[in-house]
Amino acid sequence: MKVNYYLDIDSDAIYACRGPWGANGMFRLRDPQAKEKQWEFLIPNSPAWDRIHQRIYRNPRVEEIKAAEFPAPLPPLPETPPGPFPEAKDYFLPEKPIQASAYPRLRGFLKGQKDKAAKVFVVLSEDRYETLLGDGEFHDFERVFFAKEDAERYMDQNRGEWKSFHLREMTIKLDHDLLAFPDFTHKLFDQHKVEEVVEGLESLLRT
Numbered sequence: 001m002k003v004n005y006y007l008d009i010d011s012d013a014i015y016a017c018r019g020p021w022g023a024n025g026m027f028r029l030r031d032p033q034a035k036e037k038q039w040e041f042l043i044p045n046s047p048a049w050d051r052i053h054q055r056i057y058r059n060p061r062v063e064e065i066k067a068a069e070f071p072a073p074l075p076p077l078p079e080t081p082p083g084p085f086p087e088a089k090d091y092f093l094p095e096k097p098i099q100a101s102a103y104p105r106l107r108g109f110l111k112g113q114k115d116k117a118a119k120v121f122v123v124l125s126e127d128r129y130e131t132l133l134g135d136g137e138f139h140d141f142e143r144v145f146f147a148k149e150d151a152e153r154y155m156d157q158n159r160g161e162w163k164s165f166h167l168r169e170m171t172i173k174l175d176h177d178l179l180a181f182p183d184f185t186h187k188l189f190d191q192h193k194v195e196e197v198v199e200g201l202e203s204l205l206r207t
Contacts, residue, residue, distance in 0.1 A: 003077060005070075006062035008055065014065070016077050021057055025080030028052065033072055041081055045088040047191070054136030061135065089186035092193045098179040103198055105205035110174040117173035120144055121151035122197055124166040124190060139166050141192035144200040166190075170197065 001024060006015045014032045016039065018025040026049060027039040042049040055061045067074050100107040110116050124139035131137040142165070145151040155165040168190070173180040181194055 003067075005065050005067050005074075006056055007065050009061055009063060014070075014074070015052060015056060015062065016067075017056065018077070018080060022053060026052065027077060029074065032070065032074065037075055039075060039078055041078070044083075044085050045091075046086070047091055050088075050189075051136065059132075059134065059136050087186075089184060092186055092190070093181065093184060094194050098195070098198060100174055100177045100179050103179070103202045106172075106179070106198065106201050107174060107177075109201075109205055110172065115173070116175075117171055118146065119169060119171050120146055120197065120201060121148050122168040122170060122192060123151050123154060124168060124192055126164045126166065126189075128162045128164055137189045139187075139190045139192070141196040141200070144197050144204065146201075146204070168192075172198070172201070 001019055004017045006017070007013075008015065011030075012032065014029040016027040016029070018027075026042040026044075028042055029037055029039055031037060042052060100110070110118060121144065122141065123143045123145070125142040126137065126139050127134070143151070143154055145154070148167075148169075151167055155167065159165055166187075168185070168187070170181060170185070171183050173182060179198060184194060
């Protein structure tokens with residue numbers, strides 16, 4: 001299977017991509033000049049994989065090289081791990097359960113809702129300069145609202161030539177004294193973590 005090698009123009013790291021678009025495995029060599037160097041496997045759909053995939057294939061910030069021509073010998077490329085691998089959204093869900101007691105205003109609000117649950121509207125911002133000319137496309141957490149109309153008004157008032165927004169809906173539910181997120185989804189380029197949404201809601205309820 002064909003392997004393509006790329007030199008990062010900013011960090012001097014080397015990437016090895018097995019198969020078309022790295023579909024059969026992507027690896028990184030952080031310091032190709034080190035005496036003891038080892039390839040690092042980039043887990044598909046992980047945040048690190050996404051950023052490097054964009055550096056190579058979306059907004060190229062690399063130079064293609066031939067392994068045999070590199071000044072220092074490169075170590076043999078290992079086999080691609082078989083998986084299975086986490087889904088992209090798993091990297092943005094909490095690593096451990098979120099105690100509702102840590103967010104007393106949100107807990108109180110949810111207690112008063114039907115089924116102790118509420119749909120919220122998450123505004124993600126996109127730096128268009130980065131998307132078009134920089135490191136790639138990333139949708140970062142900006143604000144969260146309880147009403148869709150408020151979220152849409154905020155986006156209308158703040159978008160500009162180099163700033164755009166993406167609206168996401170999600171449900172937050174009080175499950176005993178834990179916060180649950182039964183319909184959390186992750187779309188391509190989204191970067192927001194559940195904790196950011198929860199903290200944003202707690203701040204919103206504080207005003």
